[in-house]
Amino acid sequence: xxxxxxxxxSIARSLLEKGVVELVIGYESSGKxxxxxxxxxPEEAERLVWNPECxxxxxxxxxxxxxxxxxxxxxxCDGRSVVExxxxxxxxxxxxxxxxxxxxxxxxxxxxGSSGSARxxxxxxxxxxxxxxxxxxxxxxxxxxxxxxxxxGSGEFSKDWLSMFQRCLKCMACVKSCPFCYCTECSIExxxxxxxxxxxxxxxxxxxxxxRALHMAGRCVxxxxxxxxxxxxxxxxxxxxxxxxxxxxxxxYIPGRSFEEPPPPLVFKEAGEG
Amino acid sequence: MSRMLFISxxxxxxxxxxxxxxxxxxxxxxxxxxFDFKTLRHAGxxxxxxxxxxxxxxxxxxxxxxxxxxxxxxxxxxxxxxxxFEAVLFGVRxxxxxxxxxxxxxxxxxxxxxxxxxxxxxxxTVVSLSCTRPMEECFCNVFETGPIxxxxxxxxxxxxxxxxxxxxxxxxxxxxxxxxESLFRNADVEHMQEYSELSRxxxxxxxxxxxxxxxxxxxxxxxxxxxxxxxxxxxCVECSLCSFACPVCYCFDTEDxxxxxxxxxxxxxxxxLSQSFTRMASGLDPRASRVDRFCHRFCxxxxxxxxxFNAYGCVGCGRCxxxxxxxxxxxxxxxxxx
Numbered sequence: 001x002x003x004x005x006x007x008x009x010s011i012a013r014s015l016l017e018k019g020v021v022e023l024v025i026g027y028e029s030s031g032k033x034x035x036x037x038x039x040x041x042p043e044e045a046e047r048l049v050w051n052p053e054c055x056x057x058x059x060x061x062x063x064x065x066x067x068x069x070x071x072x073x074x075x076x077c078d079g080r081s082v083v084e085x086x087x088x089x090x091x092x093x094x095x096x097x098x099x100x101x102x103x104x105x106x107x108x109x110x111x112x113g114s115s116g117s118a119r120x121x122x123x124x125x126x127x128x129x130x131x132x133x134x135x136x137x138x139x140x141x142x143x144x145x146x147x148x149x150x151x152x153g154s155g156e157f158s159k160d161w162l163s164m165f166q167r168c169l170k171c172m173a174c175v176k177s178c179p180f181c182y183c184t185e186c187s188i189e190x191x192x193x194x195x196x197x198x199x200x201x202x203x204x205x206x207x208x209x210x211x212r213a214l215h216m217a218g219r220c221v222x223x224x225x226x227x228x229x230x231x232x233x234x235x236x237x238x239x240x241x242x243x244x245x246x247x248x249x250x251x252x253y254i255p256g257r258s259f260e261e262p263p264p265p266l267v268f269k270e271a272g273e274g
Numbered sequence: 275m276s277r278m279l280f281i282s283x284x285x286x287x288x289x290x291x292x293x294x295x296x297x298x299x300x301x302x303x304x305x306x307x308x309f310d311f312k313t314l315r316h317a318g319x320x321x322x323x324x325x326x327x328x329x330x331x332x333x334x335x336x337x338x339x340x341x342x343x344x345x346x347x348x349x350x351x352x353x354x355x356x357x358x359f360e361a362v363l364f365g366v367r368x369x370x371x372x373x374x375x376x377x378x379x380x381x382x383x384x385x386x387x388x389x390x391x392x393x394x395x396x397x398x399t400v401v402s403l404s405c406t407r408p409m410e411e412c413f414c415n416v417f418e419t420g421p422i423x424x425x426x427x428x429x430x431x432x433x434x435x436x437x438x439x440x441x442x443x444x445x446x447x448x449x450x451x452x453x454x455e456s457l458f459r460n461a462d463v464e465h466m467q468e469y470s471e472l473s474r475x476x477x478x479x480x481x482x483x484x485x486x487x488x489x490x491x492x493x494x495x496x497x498x499x500x501x502x503x504x505x506x507x508x509x510c511v512e513c514s515l516c517s518f519a520c521p522v523c524y525c526f527d528t529e530d531x532x533x534x535x536x537x538x539x540x541x542x543x544x545x546x547l548s549q550s551f552t553r554m555a556s557g558l559d560p561r562a563s564r565v566d567r568f569c570h571r572f573c574x575x576x577x578x579x580x581x582x583f584n585a586y587g588c589v590g591c592g593r594c595x596x597x598x599x600x601x602x603x604x605x606x607x608x609x610x611x612x
Binding site: 030031032033034035036037038056060064111112113114115169170171172173175176177189197198199201225228229231232233 | 307338411505542597
């Protein structure tokens, strides 16, 4: 156990002991990797871990606990999700205690049957500018002072989205891992009307992915959970990053940066509309 | 065990080349650090140095989406025949091949076998390649679906020094062997010694992982530990990844649509973890909560399929364990109830 992990555990334990929260949402070890963990008893705080395997965005679970007092272990991007979700009325600001952990980037999970063994920081983390959550009730500093390598621009990558989408299994792991996909019925699941015919052909996949991309523009915090959850490695975060860049140029808005800035779609006025 | 044959490394290369020139050959191909089944353009594309393919070969028998019939003015009513192309599926791991024999007992059960699945099973020859390096998440030994020998394959290859041991497991397997007789010879004593040595090593290596006791597992539904399942279900994000990546999961949905003056009915993968799968047309949902659906998946695989078909609905390939974004692990259920 490292120092930051010890600090995290003691914060969680005391929150549970004092009854400040009924649950701490964090990560626990699952052998080779880590997985989400809900600590509800003080002694369970000892199971919490914090390391570069913690790629999942725990803010995704907050909507299930709306109105209840919970604490969340939050990386920079997770914290930004909390801010954005509060602004979208999905999370009550007062009921969430944020235990911010300083993040130097996470690894993409090693998937089944992968031939490469070298682990490296996910490329979406290289684009990250928020190592610490903008909202924090507690702050756990990182053990090592490693810095994030930032790449300027998007670098070289294939933009052949159609062929990448053709790999898509429609397993919904991207949607279901995303803190911002809280629609009670997704466009791909809906039957009345059927917006996307799931069983028709690949054109429908394009409809689904573009619908999702447009919904993510100016909201996505680029945590990369969708991309890491994807079994066929579609680099979704790259797509949302480009949309976010466009959104930032147009509205100077960065999702999850602060509580004060209202999301542009909520205050948007057409020309001449007062 | 039937008569064992031997084919040299060189011989296998020739065999693949011959096959590729005469029919469709589907084999694991490496791309971006992963292995996926692809139709070979030339024999050299195939990779034999893989632990397992990222996704199972299920889709060649149960495609993610297929039209089952169409009808419309002028077009009449026509049942789309499955695509019955002759193909060789090469390099399937024994666990994934065993999944096919489980699917056979479910989908080919009289009196109403699935004609689409049946035609594909008939026309595709499955050649398996034994595992010699099981991954950390593998537990095929539990269900006796590997690592060396499964149950749904037509031909089983096992890599030993200098080549491969070959066992024909079905008439389709014998057809393939007989078509290229000159490449095969009878295995000798040293080959068999090496085979049993490999088998012993793998049994030892995988022996202590998890176990499955049928008498206990078939009672899983009555003995469900609510707490355990509730905790795990709390993590579940309800995507369909585990089902879609599973070589055995076969639940499907149908959809009707209208295109080019014709009505189509398509059939495709669905998952029991999704509410839209369990909810009925009337609105009634027999498994309305996530915990219900979550328990159902494990009960179906480990208790109901064994009761009805005398085989587990899991082959221990470990894909769901490795891919689940929430770290849900079927081995934990086996450790508790197995």
